[in-house]
Amino acid sequence: MRIGIFDSGLGGLTVARAIREKLPQADLFYFGDTARVPYGIKSAESVNRYALEIAKYLRFTRNIDVLVAACNTVSATAIPTIKEAIGEIQLFDVISAAIELISTTAPENSSIAVLGTLATIRSEAYETRLNLKRPDLKISTQACPLLVPLAEEGWIDHPVAIESLRIYLAPFLKNTPDYLILGCTHYPLFKEVILHLFEGKKPILVDSADTIALALAANQTTLDLSHKGCMDVTVSDIPQRFEILMERFLGIHADFISRHAF
Amino acid sequence: MRIGIFDSGLGGLTVARAIREKLPQADLFYFGDTARVPYGIKSAESVNRYALEIAKYLRFTRNIDVLVAACNTVSATAIPTIKEAIGEIQLFDVISAAIELISTTAPENSSIAVLGTLATIRSEAYETRLNLKRPDLKISTQACPLLVPLAEEGWIDHPVAIESLRIYLAPFLKNTPDYLILGCTHYPLFKEVILHLFEGKKPILVDSADTIALALAANQTTLDLSHKGCMDVTVSDIPQRFEILMERFLGIHADFISRHAF
Numbered sequence: 001m002r003i004g005i006f007d008s009g010l011g012g013l014t015v016a017r018a019i020r021e022k023l024p025q026a027d028l029f030y031f032g033d034t035a036r037v038p039y040g041i042k043s044a045e046s047v048n049r050y051a052l053e054i055a056k057y058l059r060f061t062r063n064i065d066v067l068v069a070a071c072n073t074v075s076a077t078a079i080p081t082i083k084e085a086i087g088e089i090q091l092f093d094v095i096s097a098a099i100e101l102i103s104t105t106a107p108e109n110s111s112i113a114v115l116g117t118l119a120t121i122r123s124e125a126y127e128t129r130l131n132l133k134r135p136d137l138k139i140s141t142q143a144c145p146l147l148v149p150l151a152e153e154g155w156i157d158h159p160v161a162i163e164s165l166r167i168y169l170a171p172f173l174k175n176t177p178d179y180l181i182l183g184c185t186h187y188p189l190f191k192e193v194i195l196h197l198f199e200g201k202k203p204i205l206v207d208s209a210d211t212i213a214l215a216l217a218a219n220q221t222t223l224d225l226s227h228k229g230c231m232d233v234t235v236s237d238i239p240q241r242f243e244i245l246m247e248r249f250l251g252i253h254a255d256f257i258s259r260h261a262f
Numbered sequence: 263m264r265i266g267i268f269d270s271g272l273g274g275l276t277v278a279r280a281i282r283e284k285l286p287q288a289d290l291f292y293f294g295d296t297a298r299v300p301y302g303i304k305s306a307e308s309v310n311r312y313a314l315e316i317a318k319y320l321r322f323t324r325n326i327d328v329l330v331a332a333c334n335t336v337s338a339t340a341i342p343t344i345k346e347a348i349g350e351i352q353l354f355d356v357i358s359a360a361i362e363l364i365s366t367t368a369p370e371n372s373s374i375a376v377l378g379t380l381a382t383i384r385s386e387a388y389e390t391r392l393n394l395k396r397p398d399l400k401i402s403t404q405a406c407p408l409l410v411p412l413a414e415e416g417w418i419d420h421p422v423a424i425e426s427l428r429i430y431l432a433p434f435l436k437n438t439p440d441y442l443i444l445g446c447t448h449y450p451l452f453k454e455v456i457l458h459l460f461e462g463k464k465p466i467l468v469d470s471a472d473t474i475a476l477a478l479a480a481n482q483t484t485l486d487l488s489h490k491g492c493m494d495v496t497v498s499d500i501p502q503r504f505e506i507l508m509e510r511f512l513g514i515h516a517d518f519i520s521r522h523a524f
Contacts (some may be wrong), residue, residue, distance in 0.1 A: 034304070035298070035304060036297070036298050036309045037303075040296060041299075041414070042296070042499050043499050045499075045500055046499050046500070046523075049523075087477045133418040145414070145415050146408070146411055146412065146415055146417075146422070147398065148411075149407060149408055149410075149411040152303070152407070152410065153407050153408055155408075159425060160408070160422055160425050160426050160429070163421060163422050164422050167422070198438060221338065235304050237304050237307075237308045238305040238307055238308070240305065261308075261311075
């Protein structure tokens with residue numbers, strides 16, 4: 001099984017790691033668009049164009065069976081465009097995975113909070129898709145533009161990150177939601193800090209990386225357990241900085257690293 | 263006089279504003295590469311390619327007399343590439359302007375601190391070029407990757423910005439440098455916060471926007487004072503968000519806004 005995974009940059013490696021844990025026999029082909037990162041502050045039109053180029057690239061050069069959009073911004077704005085480009089190949093995306101989990105497991109009238117990038121929150125993708133399946137849920141959202149730069153600076157359990165999170169989470173800290181969706185692949189790095197900020201009742205954290213790995217694993221009927229999957233990484237900027245930061249996000253080694261610029 | 267000005271995104275508008283103040287009769291053609299912003303975390307190779315595309319675009323579609331690289335990352339890494347592309351057109355860049363000012367006015371053995379993006383600081387452009395002209399100066403540098411996202415979030419005189427600056431400036435707060443170069447076009451937004459953090463002696467702040475406007479004005483021999491210059495803005499992503507943020511950086515209106523994607 002050959003799984004293509006892509007993101008604007010490094011964040012999607014948290015998804016690759018979760019998939020590797022659940023499906024160690026699958027070959028993973030990761031694309032990080034490091035020359036154009038971040039997507040979260042850009043228009044839907046530009047994000048659509050970038051996602052289309054990458055989806056076609058993975059389809060035609062890596063011969064993938066499954067494609068995973070590991071970027072919330074892409075999942076919020078570009079899914080119809082990608083579906084058209086990849087034809088019969090199965091598509092998974094981080095937003096659909098989170099929505100599937102919540103809509104099938106949340107008790108009636110649960111409250112759901114969503115954290116995301118500017119583009120994800122502006123798209124209203126979570127509210128729109130959740131409302132269609134579960135009109136009983138109460139949904140609030142919050143854009144957190146500083147969390148990605150904070151994660152890439154390595155300021156995780158750090159006074160500046162804690163203060164920023166306290167500001168972004170202010171409405172939720174007063175009134176704990178039942179579920180808190182970490183709607184960006186960088187945000188799971190802040191899991192512990194976020195939980196620590198809730199003094200009484202804690203929300204259930206929904207992490208895109210885990211949910212999509214579960215969805216992919218549930219979809220597999222036959223597993224060749226004798227094969228150890230490879231990890232092939234392509235980036236659009238030079239790989240130097242990517243290799244250094246991979247360690248922080250993935251904690252494992254890539255078998256191949258190459259570059260493709262659009 | 264037709265002046266092309268370009269930056270990775272919005273920051274260079276602080277340079278456009280300073281030029282407009284000094285040379286109100288010049289027509290300004292601004293290019294903001296909002297589809298690929300930021301440059302400060304990308305490789306020199308990618309930054310070179312982007313700068314080349316924009317320099318050619320401004321030269322051939324706007325018929326400019328002068329080109330201003332209003333981006334410190336570009337000025338640190340891509341000047342030789344741009345010079346080759348624009349031929350006889352005069353080129354100004356924010357780093358050369360700051361270095362010219364300091365090397366001609368700083369007293370002997372002055373201490374110079376430089377703040378910049380990761381790419382600018384890694385390039386060692388300030389130290390290398392200053393050392394050539396003034397080997398007596400003592401230069402220290404500090405990368406501040408969070409300042410651009412903080413500025414774009416609008417968190418300027420804000421506890422999170424103050425705490426981040428206190429960390430980045432720590433070595434300089436103990437021992438005030440004579441000059442502090444704001445080596446990124448977003449940083450002048452933090453001028454007051456920075457000065458406030460120095461309790462005793464304050465450093466002289468060197469702002470790329472002011473220094474390059476002075477250099478351009480000094481270069482002008484004839485001025486047609488009857489002409490009121492226009493402000494023409496092109497961006498590579500859709501202009502919507504740009505127009506909103508322009509007000510914050512520029513405080514004036516663009517006469518024309520268009521889009522060109524590479």
